[in-house]
Amino acid sequence: MKRVVENSNALNCIRLVFACLLFLALACPVSGKSPDVYININNPFLKKIPIAVPVFKGVSGNDSELAKCAEAADMLSRTLDFTSYFKLLDRGSFLFDPRKDDIVGAGINFQNWTTVGAELLITGGLLVQGDAVEAELRLFDSFKGQMLVGKKYKGPTADLLKIMRRFAGEVIYSITGERGIFDTQIAFVSTQTGPKEIFVCDFDGYDPKPVTRSGSISLSPAWSSDGQWLAFTSYARGKPELQIRQLKEKRGAVVAKEGVNISPAWFPGQFALAATLSFSGDSEIYLLTGNGNIIRRLTHNPGIDVSPSFSPDGKQMAFVSNRSGNPHIYIQELASGQVRRLTFQGRYNTQPAWSPKGDRIAYCGSDDGQFNIHVIGVKAADSVQLTRNAGNNESPSWSPDGNLIAFSSTRQGPSRIYVMNAYGTDQRMLLNLSGEQTSPRWSPPLFNQEKPLDF
16 A cells, blocks of 8 residues: 655655555554554665654663763664664754653644654664563654554663664564564574584674684584574584584484584474485485484485475475586475476585575575575576675575675675575674684574563
8 A cells, every 4th residue: 555645745755655656554563463564664765764863862861871872873873774774863964852842742843853864764662671671662754744553662671772673673564564583593604613613693793702613614504483492503523513402401413424424404493404415325315313323315416415495385496406417406306206496507506594584585696706695486497696706705694584694795805694685685794703604504583581561
């Protein structure tokens, strides 16, 4: 449904009518019902929404509380900016005094915000008492003067970032109809401590920390569907073995069959995973239980079959095979075993990653010795190159909402982890550690939290 603009200013009407080509609009109810969306996130030419996030209002007004108000507003701004959906407006242009002006809809002069170009407005108030904080946050449609989301949170001040991320999730849900990525992590391989070890960080690169400390080589991290398990290849005992680890309880299993045990990928919604094993003399893909026991062999072809990636419904598996000569990506119907070749363009195509929406596969391809990220339709097989002329770009991994892709790139020298949107724009470095970082893998949503209070 097109956005109805109720603004008498002719110039604003013209500007907003043009914006309607990109934005869908209806006010989001504060209830738990699915919202009407403001933007179509599947549009590759998406225009960023101008949004204002002024410094929050301190309830008691003491200096330490006001400092937290500024800190919280900055946290929320950075979190929203990460999505690439928004244009954060400069606070220097705001006609607003956070110490005096009202943050509730009835007391807000929305014309002050439309004048500076804000289509959306976030206001907030914080009460800090010792080590505890209470936050009231609201999202408004500036042109309609209408509240889209209102939430109240309570918690320790140490959880202020967590609170801002939770509200950012509410903002994203209200304008896109999807929950976002603010409770996810990214696993990756890093040489920060010397050898290649598995690390994890928050979705935005915050708080990186090692998972393995083997002093050897660890590769190819893969998350289980519930985010509780991580599988990876380890050379801790001198040969490639598959480790399956429960992250919180520090338990798991090891697959150490003769030959290689590599490239794990979890089956959607089940405690099972695929991996390439060569104990039979040929590198084939097998389906295993989460305890490492073989369920059945999935591929049957001379040559090398590696890098499985399942469709979201678990009915198909993409993988890499050299059965046609050079490495290319194939799709296998799991029920029938029928296999078809997906990629024909380029000489070397590897590392398939099936999108959460099921319609596309990201992969690493090369035709001239340089590796780049491509996306190809599962049915139409229409390949689009997303990176170019920027070093080697490898190991694509979709965010769980399907709107972002993490990947590794050597564009600035050593390999680093980058993020871009699903259409290749807004490419930026995720984090900058010493050593090199490769093989990012995005987790599913990880944190189950209590629902905040609605206004």
